[in-house]
Amino acid sequence: MPDRQAVIDLLNRLTDPVTGGGLMDGGKVKGLVVAEDRAGFVLEVDQAEVARYAPVRDQAEAALKGLPGITRVSVILTAETTPAPPRRTAGLSKEAVDQGRPKAPVPTDRPDHVRRVIAVGSGKGGVGKSTVAVNLAVALSQRGLRVGLLDADVHGPSLPTMLGISGKPDYVDGKMEPQRVHGLAAMSVGLLTQASDAMVWRGPMASQAMTQMLTQTRWGTEAAPLDVLVVDLPPGTGDVHLSLIQKTPLDGAIIVTTPQEVALADARRAHALFGKVGTPVLGLVQTMSGDVFGTDGGPAEAGRLGIPLLADIPLDAAVRRAGDSGTPFLIGAVTPDAAEPFGRLAGQVAAVLFP
Ligand SMILES: Nc1ncnc2c1ncn2[C@@H]1O[C@H](COP(=O)(O)OP(=O)(O)O)[C@@H](O)[C@H]1O
Numbered sequence: 001m002p003d004r005q006a007v008i009d010l011l012n013r014l015t016d017p018v019t020g021g022g023l024m025d026g027g028k029v030k031g032l033v034v035a036e037d038r039a040g041f042v043l044e045v046d047q048a049e050v051a052r053y054a055p056v057r058d059q060a061e062a063a064l065k066g067l068p069g070i071t072r073v074s075v076i077l078t079a080e081t082t083p084a085p086p087r088r089t090a091g092l093s094k095e096a097v098d099q100g101r102p103k104a105p106v107p108t109d110r111p112d113h114v115r116r117v118i119a120v121g122s123g124k125g126g127v128g129k130s131t132v133a134v135n136l137a138v139a140l141s142q143r144g145l146r147v148g149l150l151d152a153d154v155h156g157p158s159l160p161t162m163l164g165i166s167g168k169p170d171y172v173d174g175k176m177e178p179q180r181v182h183g184l185a186a187m188s189v190g191l192l193t194q195a196s197d198a199m200v201w202r203g204p205m206a207s208q209a210m211t212q213m214l215t216q217t218r219w220g221t222e223a224a225p226l227d228v229l230v231v232d233l234p235p236g237t238g239d240v241h242l243s244l245i246q247k248t249p250l251d252g253a254i255i256v257t258t259p260q261e262v263a264l265a266d267a268r269r270a271h272a273l274f275g276k277v278g279t280p281v282l283g284l285v286q287t288m289s290g291d292v293f294g295t296d297g298g299p300a301e302a303g304r305l306g307i308p309l310l311a312d313i314p315l316d317a318a319v320r321r322a323g324d325s326g327t328p329f330l331i332g333a334v335t336p337d338a339a340e341p342f343g344r345l346a347g348q349v350a351a352v353l354f355p
């Protein structure tokens with residue numbers, strides 16, 4: 001195992017672009033991990049400095065890769081949130097405005113040129129959340145909307161596989177270019193991190209990296225704004241997810257579940273989590289329904305929670321094959337039984353977002 005001090009010395013031989021001194025001494029290196037065959041850290045900078053630090057991130061990664069015994073390297077560049085712009089107060093005193101403010105922190109990290117942001121969430125992994133996010137995005141774009149897809153699922157970023165994309169994003173004028181595939185603008189945490197290294201996603205780093213992907217990606221332009229950004233959230237309902245959702249400017253959330261009781265219990269927790277931060281839940285999507293898992297769990301749960309059942313997507317081998325192929329189900333070989341509910345889902349979501 002490499003010596004931690006040797007790693008620190010190595011990082012100090014790189015130049016911090018702001019202080020001009022050693023990178024380690026500059027104080028931007030957080031959460032340094034040196035263990036067995038891997039090394040990594042988070043470079044935590046101000047939003048305005050992201051472009052200046054991007055080359056240093058690459059240099060650090062190359063340097064760490066050169067260390068004997070190190071085979072896995074991950075250096076994540078994350079931007080801290082910038083202060084909120086002053087709100088328009090329409091003649092009210094500052095005190096009156098402050099009193100009227102909700103207790104929960106108001107998300108200030110709205111991405112530029114994006115009209116609506118919605119999340120696809122579930123308490124549990126493996127329920128088909130990414131499959132729903134991808135095909136919802138495709139179905140919305142087939143309705144003529146400009147759609148982006150952000151894969152923030154650090155526990156298993158699946159967009160690179162599902163959309164057939166790879167390679168680090170390009171930085172142009174301090175912003176990351178999303179990949180343009182299948183009519184979508186796509187960005188995945190899987191493009192930013194080396195496979196399987198989810199180090200940053202413990203604790204508050206998760207929401208910061210999420211903020212970076214939201215606000216530092218050129219989703220749209222003034223001339224061609226994005227209509228809808230679909231965010232594939234990581235599964236889970238703990239504190240990390242609470243702060244993540246709090247910081248994300250969501251116009252609505254969709255909860256995905258299978259008909260099984262374990263998944264339904266997690267869906268209930270996800271619903272409670274969105275309730276805590278005041279994100280409107282647009283409804284429930286049941287997926288993988290059919291003989292194997294049953295068909296009644298999702299509709300019954302939607303009834304108990306008092307939210308609409310937006311779609312019931314059957315367990316369908318064509319859906320699974322599409323997920324592994326890099327071409328979304330709705331673009332490739334479509335079987336009508338599953339295509340129809342995806343289409344209806346998109347219709348309902350579009351109607352709620354753009355009344
Ligand atoms: N309706 C479906 N029918 C058959 N397989 C599905 C269906 N939905 C998802 N899958 C498959 O189940 C697996 C998990 O789905 P995924 O969308 O990655 O779940 P999650 O994002 O919740 O972890 C994938 O292999 C996917 O192709």
Ligand SMILES: [Mg+2]
Binds near residue numbers: 130156158
């Ligand atoms: Mg997933």
